[in-house]
Amino acid sequence: MAKKKPGNFLARADQALRKKRTVAAVYIFLRFAVIVVMVAQFFNGNFENVFLCLLTLVLFLLPTMVERSLQIDLPNTLEIIIMLFIFAAEILGEIRSFYTTYPGWDTMLHTLNGFLCAAIGFSLVDMLNRNERFSLSLSPTFMAIVAFCFSMTIGVLWEFFECAMDQFFLLDMQKDMVVNVISSVMLDPTHGNTPVIIRDITDVIVVAGGEEIPLGLGGYLDVGILDTMKDLAVNFVGAVVFSFIGYFYVKSRGKGRFARRFIPQVLENKTENLPGQE
Incomplete structure (x- = not known):
């Protein structure tokens, strides 16, 4: 079986993204904004920010790459929020200094992170629960608990990362108070x-x-402990909110319109239904 080249994979992911008009419109707008910022940073000699812009452009393709790799269909709302989250964190937060200009910016993103990670954790369990290859039959309560724990674990791992960056590179990611x-x-x-x-x-x-x-x-x-606890607290709030949403989604077996906007669906016909597949 021939191996797929990374460039080919990215090109196909980009092509698949364009099949979703709303998502593609947001993606093109954000990509244009990032490129403008990247050019400005290049002429200003801020090459670290140029790299951050390049990383952001790659991260924008992650949802589509995940779709193709796992053979799933991500809801448009989830894809758009993920891209906006990446833009808000990397471009606005880091390069445009929104983290220091607007005190609530970091809190908002950590709350959204808790919500999104709970949605991802819930989706993973839900797909396993509905897959005939696995003998799983998990209750809505258990699925909500797993989603909550998944989100909090990601939140804790991120704080570990921030602490490591502060200790080894003195980046002050855990903001002082x-x-x-x-x-x-x-x-x-x-x-x-x-x-x-x-x-x-x-x-x-x-x-x-x-x-x-x-x-x-x-x-x-203060040396950052209050910032860490605040981040985990708002991550907790976001995780709890989606865990309740996911619980009632499973109880009604997919009838919840709001929850459906955040829960991926496994493609029945993997070859024909995948956008951009040839």
């Missing part, structure tokens, strides 16, 4: 396990290289 109260057992003069509380902190002075540097942030600089 300013707090006015700290409580730590490391400040206990007896070296016991009693937390010492310091309140009403208005500034912190850092001593580096024999020089005292006042941070001037109006409080103590």
Whole structure:
């Protein structure tokens, strides 16, 4: 059996994408926007951002590539949201600095991530549940729990990734926060396990290289733990919301119009129904 060349595969995926007019329109618009940003970043000498734009263009093709690889049909709504999510995270968030300009941007994306990952986890279990090759007959409750756990696992793994990037490359992906109260057992003069509380902190002075540097942030600089917990909390919310949606979708066996927009369907005739297949 002849191996498919990667270039051929991407070309066919692009061709398959154009079979869906609404998805194709969004894809073409976003791709054009990314190319414009990439050209601007190239002339500004920001080659790291140029690479990020190239990565974004490849990620845009992931939904269609998954469709072809798994022989499934992704709903248009799910495909569009995934592409918008990638654009919002990489181009707007990283390159256009929306993460720092708009404090709620990161929270919104993590909530959406929890929702989407729960949808993906639920879809995987649902496809196995309906596949005759597997002897599975899972209850709606169990499927909802699996979807929730899948979403939270992805969320935790992402926080591991952010922590690793911060430790090894000092990227500050786990954003710091300013707090006015700290409580730590490391400040206990007896070296016991009693937390010492310091309140009403208005500034912190850092001593580096024999020089005292006042941070001037109006409080103590937290090192990212609050950002991590906030991200996991909103991921939890998104996961719970879709888990309930998926539960009622299975209970009504596919009658829920809203849930259908996020749950892929296995193609019955894999050869004929796959867009772009020749």
